[in-house]
Amino acid sequence: MIEPRQPRFDWGLRVLACDDLFNDGSYPELTQDELIVPKDAFGEIVRVGYLEESHAPLYLVEFDNGRVVGCLEEEITPVLEGMATVVEGLAHE
DSSP, X not given: OOOOOOOSSOTTOEEEESSOEEOSSSSTTSXXXXXXXXXXXXXXXXXXXXXXXXXXXXXXXXXXXXXXXEEOGGGEEEOOTTHHHHHHHHHTO
16 A cells, blocks of 8 residues: 655645646536636645545645635645735736
């Protein structure tokens, strides 16, 4: 049996989506491959689990648009302290 790999991130951590995230069928009310979360969207890890086959960490992230998405480590990156304020400030310029 493959031992689960330790997750790099913990619940409660603010993160950014590293790329656009599309519907894989998790949201049946949306079309397949419809954009769920755009790149650089802010979210918070609300649960950490593991993929059954590979035992890789899987993060349940609630994004600021209200969508909850299962993400792999390479799909999210931690928000550095003060980063959210800077990025949000640039969006208003």
